Amino acid sequence: MSRPPEAAGDGSSPFPPEVFRRRRERVRKELDGGALLLPGADVLHRSRDTQFPFRPDSELFYLTGCAEPRVVALLRDAHEEEGLTLFVPRRDPETELWSGPRLGPEEARERFAAEASYPLDELEERLPDLLKPASRIFFRLGAHPRVEPLVIRALAHARGRGARKGEGPRSVWDPGTILDELRLRKEPEEVERIRRAAGITVEAFREAMGAAGPGEGEWAVEAALEAGFRRRGARGPAFPTIVGSGPNACVLHYEDNARRMEEGDLVLLDGGAEVGLYAGDVTRTFPVAGGFDTAQRAVYEVVREAHEAALAAVRPGATTAQVHRAAVQALTRGLVDLEVLSGDVDALVEEQAYKPFFPHQTSHWLGLDVHDVGDYAVAGTARVLEPGMVLTVEPGLYFRSSSVDGSPDSSASPAALPDSPGPFRGIGVRLEDDVLVTKSGAENLTAALPVDAEEMVELVGVAPGEGSLRTEAW
Ligand code: GLY
Ligand code: MN
Ligand code: MN
Numbered sequence: 001m002s003r004p005p006e007a008a009g010d011g012s013s014p015f016p017p018e019v020f021r022r023r024r025e026r027v028r029k030e031l032d033g034g035a036l037l038l039p040g041a042d043v044l045h046r047s048r049d050t051q052f053p054f055r056p057d058s059e060l061f062y063l064t065g066c067a068e069p070r071v072v073a074l075l076r077d078a079h080e081e082e083g084l085t086l087f088v089p090r091r092d093p094e095t096e097l098w099s100g101p102r103l104g105p106e107e108a109r110e111r112f113a114a115e116a117s118y119p120l121d122e123l124e125e126r127l128p129d130l131l132k133p134a135s136r137i138f139f140r141l142g143a144h145p146r147v148e149p150l151v152i153r154a155l156a157h158a159r160g161r162g163a164r165k166g167e168g169p170r171s172v173w174d175p176g177t178i179l180d181e182l183r184l185r186k187e188p189e190e191v192e193r194i195r196r197a198a199g200i201t202v203e204a205f206r207e208a209m210g211a212a213g214p215g216e217g218e219w220a221v222e223a224a225l226e227a228g229f230r231r232r233g234a235r236g237p238a239f240p241t242i243v244g245s246g247p248n249a250c251v252l253h254y255e256d257n258a259r260r261m262e263e264g265d266l267v268l269l270d271g272g273a274e275v276g277l278y279a280g281d282v283t284r285t286f287p288v289a290g291g292f293d294t295a296q297r298a299v300y301e302v303v304r305e306a307h308e309a310a311l312a313a314v315r316p317g318a319t320t321a322q323v324h325r326a327a328v329q330a331l332t333r334g335l336v337d338l339e340v341l342s343g344d345v346d347a348l349v350e351e352q353a354y355k356p357f358f359p360h361q362t363s364h365w366l367g368l369d370v371h372d373v374g375d376y377a378v379a380g381t382a383r384v385l386e387p388g389m390v391l392t393v394e395p396g397l398y399f400r401s402s403s404v405d406g407s408p409d410s411s412a413s414p415a416a417l418p419d420s421p422g423p424f425r426g427i428g429v430r431l432e433d434d435v436l437v438t439k440s441g442a443e444n445l446t447a448a449l450p451v452d453a454e455e456m457v458e459l460v461g462v463a464p465g466e467g468s469l470r471t472e473a474w
Helices: 017-030 058-064 093-099 104-111 120-131 148-165 176-184 188-210 218-231 246-250 294-312 320-337 345-350 453-461
Strands: 035-039 045-047 072-076 084-088 116-119 242-245 266-271 273-275 282-287 390-393 396-398 428-430 433-437 442-444
Touching (some): 017 058, 017 072, 058 072, 072 120, 084 104, 104 116, 188 266, 188 273, 188 282, 188 453, 218 242, 218 266, 242 246, 294 320, 294 396, 294 428, 320 345
Antiparallel strands (some): 035 072, 266 282
């Protein structure tokens, strides 16, 4: 049978079935007469007859533990005897010959403690009856092209019937209104999983940093990082690894990793392991060899201070806006010291003068998804941090040059991106850690990886186990 995602050899223990049952009971209480219809992920087509590696749907996994493709879960409210109904593709020897064993409806029902299960091909026929008693449907519109027409039909049916009987679903709500709030507060089992992802990420970073060197490809650092993830049993990267050397460090989501590093470059490495479906997310910026030059070191220290100030602001009762404020305050002060900005620091913060150099937020939630679910403001007010929430802290400064890819063709630069001040042009620095809010403050889950400039330089000097092969880019 297909393995649960926990069986990947990453050292994390599987979640016991009670974890999923407990979550479902909480959701069922909140459905308030409604029904939640949750289609899982499909296998995605890559090219011709090739598919992307399957990645289970986070919400389906969160509620059921199911990591199979194309499963549809229906969860009905606490008054219904059949709480969880699963629709599962039938077993098929021909498909299983190529893709390996699948669960099928019967075994899925047992494995995931569902009250009922049916073949997926019966969904259309059964759905109207199953949804009949529901006052509303929790379903994400626009996200599930195969299932959405069935929901629309069930609603149309209910509209006619409802007019006669005065019952049935009349509205569609986003499942996130319930699930996001639950996923935002991590349970102890989830914290352990994220801790494991963070730990593997840190260990692999040490190896990857040693793979950098003048003349080496950015891809060699990417390969070392992801090999480090896989060797430790992680599923792989939780998001595309960013290895931005030289001016590429200023491209926030640079994923090409196709440039050869040069003497004197900084390298921005942003990556995270996915362990049992939970993500780590770390960034370090370091010199490709030797040390920082004066301008690089000055920028680095500003970001390091902002990182420290933002980390210190994470505690229960604080808000993500306050964490961001601590970062931008320190970054703005630093930009004034660097003579990039001039004026009163508070006034500059107020007018967001730092934005051309720090265009992103300081934090995002971290969990089953790298940019995990959960609103950052509630009813127009910044979200208050609570124990069990996990967020990144990732201030940065980016001094874009007009030729980001290092080519001399400055006409490629969009007019909206002006050149940065001379001494810092082309420098990009970000530092990112993963932080758990605790009862008494915060725990930096990735603190084992240094941010101190000297310690970073030492890490780069350590060659990775295999030695670094010089390879050609495609
Ligand atoms: N790697 C994406 C991020 O740090 O948010
Ligand atoms: Mn991040
Ligand atoms: Mn990141």
